[in-house]
Amino acid sequence: MKAKFSSMTLSERMAKMDIPTSGNIATVIDSDTFNEIDDQFAIAWAMLRHDRIDLQAIYAAPFTNSMFNDSHEAVSDPNVGMTLSYEEIERVIDRVKVEKKPEIFKGSTRYVYQSTTAERSDAVNDLIARAHACEEVLQVVSIGAPTNIAHALLADPSITDKIHVLWLGGHSFDWHDTEEFNLLQDKDASRVLLNSGVALTLFPCMGVTNTLATSVPELQYYLAGTSEIGDYLAQEAPKCPWIGFANRKVIWDIAPIGYLIDASWYTETFVASPILNDNLTWSFDNRRHPVRVIKFIERDELFVDLFNRLIKG
Template identity: 45%
Template sequence: MKALDPELLMRRLMWPEGRVRMVLDTDTYNEIDDQFALVYALSSSPRLEVEAVYAAPFHNDRSEGPGHGMELSREEIERIFGLLNLETSGRVFSGSTSWLRDTEGGVASAACDDLIARARASAEDDPLYVVGIGAPTNIASALVAAPDIREKVVVVWLGGHPLYWPTAQEFNLRQDLEASRVLFDSGVPLVLLPCMHVAELARASSAELERYLDGRSEIGTYLSKIFREYEHYPQTEAGRSKQIWDLAPLAWLLDASWVDTVLEASPILTERMTWSRDASRHLIRVARHLDRDPLFADLFAKLG
């Protein structure tokens, strides 16, 4: 595949000034961090203009398979929209029901079709930011089916671990290895938010949510409730906090000072889910650190 014009790529990898047109690709029922990210994005207008939300597949102990996970995610997206009194028509789309296997055509879905159409309709000077906080099956399918959209989008993806980490293996990345490879190999402008040492820093405690969210709004009470009741959050441990991983891509879009980033050559993702480096490959932007305090101050102000 022909590489993007280097000058265009560099423009796309700069932090965006002004309004950001975006779509959110989310495995919303996978745990409880996607719900926070979805609400935060929808509450961050006019800086973030959320044009559409795509349900992404997932498979863990909360689903029977990727298709079932996608359906559960769509139901959760619709529940969030209802709590915020927002219409879902024309804004919420079902995604892939299986992982990416055919890199020639991608996995067909309403989300894939909408992403292609929305990207192609974007003006040259107004790219669409594709924020992914789940397995990138929908995003990769669109890039495979319509490579031309690389010139109209910027992918901001939470996945993998830092490029110096001994393994890249992380939930979003390993769920669909082929789709993850597409992000690094296609040449699409990519901003990578790794989990270890970056997204994991977006931590909150139940006491903090009870103080700033619970009872202050319907959606704040809901988020506090699902956090408190999450099965992998032991309430009895003093000092316990939990990662709200999926806030990290939004943090970078909202304020560049909250997330330290550098330009790196796009890594090669191996079969063993490790990183291999080749300095001649195209550049991507990689986050190295996240300042959680201003992020949560903004979150609580908007949701409380």
């Protein structure tokens, strides 16, 4: 699939990457929520920071994963992963006690590389409509494979000029490869995002957001017995099959939410949008459009705010 994306000037693109320093920020989240136990933290935190984030909608992203523990069968169909994520989003927002709750939409049933045309799922249609209706720049937090967002960009390239995507994907540029889960799930969607010229802030995983580490005992110590959502997260935290004795638990997906709350917690730089190679490494061409890349995160600032919000639920 090919699309002719809108062409922004450098100043226009940089302006769209600016985060307002005050007020509520129009935001949507695109999430493979059932895949792990970090999307749940991101969604709950965004909802509980309604003083800062106007969370309007959550989109269920597709995923496939063979690494579940004994209580779950492996997910080999992206449509199944998307449906499981939709159901998990419902469970999370039901436990967060806020007056205004975001709408939920089912997303893509197939990856971009499996498609011959852009799939107009409910999530894609809502993202397109919401982008056009938003008076300011719509902040699109992507904490899964960027399939829904890529389908939306391909279906309506004009939204390139109306959104800012905050994507947790890939590894840092000095890592030996970029074999990261969100990027790997749908490499074609990742390329659409990187090549489209959309205003983009990239949150690399290894080398940057892996600093957002906690542990199951720490989560249970601070959250168990505090609130309905706190209890749920403390209960679910040990269920990731790769968390063993004394292992850390990285809450990757809170990174973009924290950036919307307070960008001063982050160190950033601007580079030419990277090129995703077939061998899953990065290469660069300085003639390409710029993107913002997060280099360092003040980990404690995020966790202090996160835990303080969750315990009040």
